[in-house]
Every structure is written in C-alpha cells, then in structure tokens.
Amino acid sequence: MVKPLEFEREIYEIEKRIEELKSIGTGVQLDIDEEIRKLERKVKRKLIKLYRELTPWQRVQVARHPNRPYTLDYVKLMMNNFVEFRGDRRFADDRSIVAGFAEFDGMSVAVVGHQKGRGTKENIERNFGMPHPEGYRKALRVMKLAEKFGIPILTFVDTPGAYPGIGAEERGQAEAIGENLYEMINLKVPIVVSVIGEGGSGGALAISVGDRILMQENAIYAVISPEGCASILWRDSAKAPLAAEALKLTAQDLLKLGVIDEVVKEPIGGAHRNHQLAANILKRAVRRNLRELLNKSIDQLLEERFEKYRNIGVFSQE
Amino acid sequence: MNWFKETLSRVKRGKKVDQSLWVMCSGCKEIVYKKEVERNLKVCPKCGYHFRIGAWERINMLLDEGSVVERDGNLAPMDPLKFKDTKRYKDRIEDAQKKTGMKDAVVSVEGTIHGVSVQFVAFEFGFLGGSMGSVVGEKIARAAERSMEKREPLIIVSCSGGARMQESMLSLMQMAKTCAVVRRLSEAKVPFISILSDPTTGGVSASYALIADVVIAEPGALIGFAGPRVIEQTIGQKLPEGFQRAEYLLEHGFVDMIVERKHMKDIIYRIIKLLTGGSYVHSS
Ligand SMILES: [Zn+2]
Numbered sequence: 001m002v003k004p005l006e007f008e009r010e011i012y013e014i015e016k017r018i019e020e021l022k023s024i025g026t027g028v029q030l031d032i033d034e035e036i037r038k039l040e041r042k043v044k045r046k047l048i049k050l051y052r053e054l055t056p057w058q059r060v061q062v063a064r065h066p067n068r069p070y071t072l073d074y075v076k077l078m079m080n081n082f083v084e085f086r087g088d089r090r091f092a093d094d095r096s097i098v099a100g101f102a103e104f105d106g107m108s109v110a111v112v113g114h115q116k117g118r119g120t121k122e123n124i125e126r127n128f129g130m131p132h133p134e135g136y137r138k139a140l141r142v143m144k145l146a147e148k149f150g151i152p153i154l155t156f157v158d159t160p161g162a163y164p165g166i167g168a169e170e171r172g173q174a175e176a177i178g179e180n181l182y183e184m185i186n187l188k189v190p191i192v193v194s195v196i197g198e199g200g201s202g203g204a205l206a207i208s209v210g211d212r213i214l215m216q217e218n219a220i221y222a223v224i225s226p227e228g229c230a231s232i233l234w235r236d237s238a239k240a241p242l243a244a245e246a247l248k249l250t251a252q253d254l255l256k257l258g259v260i261d262e263v264v265k266e267p268i269g270g271a272h273r274n275h276q277l278a279a280n281i282l283k284r285a286v287r288r289n290l291r292e293l294l295n296k297s298i299d300q301l302l303e304e305r306f307e308k309y310r311n312i313g314v315f316s317q318e
Numbered sequence: 319m320n321w322f323k324e325t326l327s328r329v330k331r332g333k334k335v336d337q338s339l340w341v342m343c344s345g346c347k348e349i350v351y352k353k354e355v356e357r358n359l360k361v362c363p364k365c366g367y368h369f370r371i372g373a374w375e376r377i378n379m380l381l382d383e384g385s386v387v388e389r390d391g392n393l394a395p396m397d398p399l400k401f402k403d404t405k406r407y408k409d410r411i412e413d414a415q416k417k418t419g420m421k422d423a424v425v426s427v428e429g430t431i432h433g434v435s436v437q438f439v440a441f442e443f444g445f446l447g448g449s450m451g452s453v454v455g456e457k458i459a460r461a462a463e464r465s466m467e468k469r470e471p472l473i474i475v476s477c478s479g480g481a482r483m484q485e486s487m488l489s490l491m492q493m494a495k496t497c498a499v500v501r502r503l504s505e506a507k508v509p510f511i512s513i514l515s516d517p518t519t520g521g522v523s524a525s526y527a528l529i530a531d532v533v534i535a536e537p538g539a540l541i542g543f544a545g546p547r548v549i550e551q552t553i554g555q556k557l558p559e560g561f562q563r564a565e566y567l568l569e570h571g572f573v574d575m576i577v578e579r580k581h582m583k584d585i586i587y588r589i590i591k592l593l594t595g596g597s598y599v600h601s602s
Contacts, residue, residue, distance in 0.1 A: 172528070202543070222490075310495060
C-alpha cells in the first residue's frame with residue numbers, strides 16, 4: 001500500500017471504509033450495498049472536484065506519484081512485441097532510459113523513454129530515472145536506427161533531471177544532451193513525444209525534440225525543479241510550492257505558452273488510479289497524432305519541426 | 319616593490335585598499351595593480367588567471383578596430399510568465415539593464431578578424447548571470463542565420479550559468495532552438511566556433527556550446543552541465559581539485575584546445591583560414 005498524498009487522504013479514508021464494508025459481505029444486507037454505492041459516488045465526486053482544482057504544487061506530487069504508470073507500463077499497455085535494445089556501444093547501458101522497438105497501431109515504432117523504478121531496489125537500479133550521458137547516447141543510437149529503417153519514434157518523458165554526478169560530468173553530460181537536440185531536430189522520421197510524469201529540464205528535453213509534444217494533464221515540465229528554483233531564487237527550498245506556481249509547469253499553462261501541442265486527459269483521480277484507462281487515452285492521442293504525421297512528406301515534416309522550435313520565445317523589438 | 323609589500327601587509331591586517339587601483343586575483347589571491355591587469359587583457363600578470371570580462375570588452379579584444387556593427391540591439395526581454403520570486407522578473411530586468419547598459423545578456427555584432435568577416439555573439443555575465451532566455455536564443459538564432467546567408471563563420475563566446483529560470487520552459491526551449499539553427503549552419507558548411515569562458519554551464523553548455531565545429535576554452539574556465547554545488551549536495555562529497563575546469567574537459571576529450579586570451583584572436587583567424595581553405599569539392 002502506497003502512502004496517500006496529503007490532499008488525497010480523505011478519499012483514501014472513504015475507500016478504506018468501502019473495503020471494510022465489502023469485507024462484511026455484499027448481498028447479505030441490502031443497506032450495506034446501498035452504503036457502498038453511496039460512498040463510491042462520494043469518492044468519484046470528491047476526486048473530480050479535487051483534481052479540477054489541483055494547485056501546481058499538488059500536480060507536482062501527482063506527477064511524482066509512486067504508483068503512476070512509467071514508460072514500460074505504457075509500452076506494455078499500448079504496444080505489442082516490445083524488444084529492448086541496450087547499451088550505447090561506447091561506455092555502458094544506462095537503465096534509467098529504456099530504448100527498443102515494438103508494434104503500435106499495426107506498425108513498427110521505436111520507443112525511447114525515461115524509466116523510474118518501483119521500490120528502493122529497482123529505483124537504485126534505474127537511478128530514479130536520472131540518466132547519465134550513456135543513457136542519452138543509447139537513446140540517440142536507437143533513434144538513428146529507427147531513422148535508417150523508416151520507423152517512427154515515440155518517446156516518453158519522465159525524469160527528475162539528468163544526473164548531477166562526477167561520472168556524468170566526466171563523460172560529457174552537457175555534450176550528450178546537446179548532441180541529442182542537434183540530431184533530433186533533423187531525424188527523418190516522425191517523432192511523437194509524450195510527457196507522462198516529470199519533465200525535468202535539459203534531462204527531459206534531451207529526448208523531447210519532436211513533431212508533436214503531448215502532455216498528460218497531471219504531468220509537469222519545467223526548466224528546473226520547484227525545489228531547485230526555490231533554493232536559488234528564494235534561498236529556501238521549502239518555498240517550492242511558490243516556485244511551482246511561478247514556473248508555469250502544468251500542461252494547461254504550457255499549452256497556452258505554445259510549448260506543447262496537446263493536453264492528454266487522465267482517468268478521474270489521476271493516471272495512478274487506473275493504468276489501463278490512462279494507457280488507452282494516451283494511446284488514442286498518440287495514434288491520432290502519428291497518423292497525421294505519417295501523411296506528411298519528409299521535407300514538410302522537417303520544415304515544420306524546425307519552424308516549431310525556431311519560433312519559440314517571447315521578446316519585444318521596437 | 320616596497321609599496322607593493324606594504325599594500326599587501328595592509329590588506330592582511332584587514333585595512334582597506336583603494337579598490338580603484340588594486341584588485342585581488344581569484345587565482346593566486348595576490349593583490350595586483352588594476353592597470354597592469356587591464357593592460358594584460360584582464361589576465362593576472364602573476365599567475366595567468368583569466369578575469370571574467372564583459373561582452374563589449376570581448377568584442378573589442380577579438381574584432382578589428384572600426385569593423386564592428388551591432389545587430390539585433392533592439393531585441394528586449396518581456397515577462398510572459400509574470401514571474402515573481404522575492405523580486406519581480408520585470409524589476410530584475412530593469413536593474414540588469416541599468417547596471418550593464420544592455421537590453422539582455424548577449425551582444426551580437428558583425429565585424430572582421432584580421433580582415434575576415436564574421437558573425438560574433440558575446441555573453442554578458444553581469445546581466446542576470448548571462449542566463450539564456452528568449453532574447454538570447456533569438457539573437458543566437460539570427461546570428462546563425464546571417465552566418466548562413468553571408469557565408470561568414472559564426473563565433474559565440476559563452477559566459478553563462480545556463481537557462482533563465484524566470485522564463486521557465488520558454489528558456490529551456492531556447493536550447494532546442496539554438497541547436498536547430500546551428501544544425502542548419504552545419505549543413506550549409508559554414509564554420510561555427512564556440513568559445514567557452516568562465517562559467518559555461520547548464521542549458522548553455524547542454525545546447526549549442528559543446529557541439530560546435532571547434533570548441534575552444536579559456537584557461538581555468540568552469541564548464542559543465544550541473545553546477546559544482548548541486549553535484550556536491552547530490553553525492554555528499556567534496557569534488558576533486560580542478561573538476562569541471564577547462565583542463566579537465568580537455569583531458570576528457572570535450573574541448574579541442576585551451577587558448578590563452580592573448581592568443582585567442584590569432585587562433586580564431588588561423589582556424590577559419592584552415593577550415594575554409596579546402597580544395598577538394600566532392601559531389602554526390
Ligand atoms: Zn593571479
């Protein structure tokens with residue numbers, strides 16, 4: 001049992017009560033059945049209201065929810081015949097990024113995504129979804145392979161950020177990220193990006209340059225973590241909720257700013273409450289976007305991708 | 319040198335030195351005569367430490383006198399997020415503009431280097447830590463596009479802590495934007511020389527700065543993705559001496575060369591001559 005988020009506690013209490021009632025036995029007494037149905041309606045009502053009014057900081061908690069579906073969950077629920085390719089052929093295999101090929105909507109696709117772990121052991125193995133340079137280089141290797149064989153690329157973004165460590169710097173974290181931006185802008189196949197959890201700065205961007213940027217409604221994406229921003233600008237990391245607000249890191253805000261192309265709905269109460277439904281909704285959005293992109297010539301695709309990034313920015317010139 | 323020793327001992331005793339005449343070198347911690355440092359291209363005459371310099375100083379140092387014309391000087395930042403921390407972003411911009419006399423953190427010019435025409439962009443660290451927001455990204459993009467159009471090499475001297483937090487995702491996207499235009503420049507086969515000065519970190523190092531045709535670092539410059547303090551906090555240990563310095567990057571294969579300030583102009587000139595002097599034109 002995962003610890004409920006602070007603002008979900010009341011709902012968890014009601015759900016616990018429902019479980020208790022169910023264990024007494026349904027169908028035995030009609031008034032218990034009625035009570036259960038009443039409570040279930042109450043949970044739904046409360047969840048709808050709660051999630052409609054989430055603050056940016058609460059969304060950060062949802063985006064980081066330990067039960068939230070990760071890349072490999074979506075691969076399993078959206079695709080068939082996934083084969084993972086490992087290693088960057090230069091230094092190592094970085095387990096915080098998964099890459100490979102699968103069948104999606106009746107065709108081959110390349111899959112690249114950050115991968116967090118469940119539980120301490122797996123999280124250490126996955127380095128909490130924080131890649132080293134070899135992760136980005138593996139991603140690029142597989143994307144280049146996809147380009148060679150004319151296979152569209154689907155990426156899944158979910159990282160607190162690129163790992164800040166000695167080995168990462170020694171092996172060129174900055175160069176690896178820059179190289180991916182430089183290459184992805186010109187990969188000659190359609191790229192659909194889905195931000196499914198945390199979009200942590202450059203470490204997220206390094207697999208996020210594409211033709212369509214989709215973002216789940218409780219995912220976040222920012223130039224720096226709210227905690228990092230708060231500790232620099234407020235000199236107090238406890239001001240993270242304020243930073244979360246200021247950074248405009250929600251899908252709704254980023255759609256308005258023109259940074260993403262589409263907000264993808266989640267099940268009532270967040271993707272962590274229903275993986276299958278979250279995957280079904282995301283799958284439909286990815287498929288629709290991919291089909292549109294497949295109709296474009298490569299010249300048109302690359303021109304539109306270039307223009308999209310070329311035109312981002314707000315400034316004045318008198 | 320008696321006057322010098324006297325000054326030094328005064329400093330050691332905690333007495334004030336006339337800061338308009340003397341400056342302490344961050345390299346050797348000695349008190350050095352300001353005029354002498356300035357005559358020496360702002361390099362410590364005792365230990366060779368390269369003091370940080372401003373955008374215009376850099377331009378005057380590297381481009382031929384009288385050749386410089388500023389471009390895109392009318393681009394100014396806005397505050398699309400209405401960002402406010404302990405202070406409004408709007409006010410931070412105003413203060414930085416007053417302090418530096420610049421509209422944002424880069425100056426973009428055209429000019430010549432020993433007679434060779436180039437497009438040149440220099441960062442001003444004094445403007446919000448040289449951070450890259452919409453204006454910086456746009457000016458780099460336009461400079462690269464002029465490079466392509468005129469077939470003149472692009473030179474960028476970076477001096478930046480990274481992406482500008484107050485423009486959040488719009489800043490992050492400048493990384494992709496600058497890489498996109500630099501990619502086109504590369505396909506047009508016009509040389510791009512990236513010069514890394516102290517510091518070049520975060521979103522600037524992780525975008526166009528390390529993927530140039532030629533990457534040159536100034537001695538001792540801090541270059542890396544994550545800042546040293548963030549790394550220390552993450553791994554819970556002190557970083558080794560010289561970590562993330564230009565010499566460290568050279569050793570690990572991420573910069574082509576380290577060049578002292580006094581040789582920088584000549585090296586740039588020689589590299590441009592060599593890279594544009596190819597005689598074998600292959601057709602596909
Ligand atoms: Zn010195």
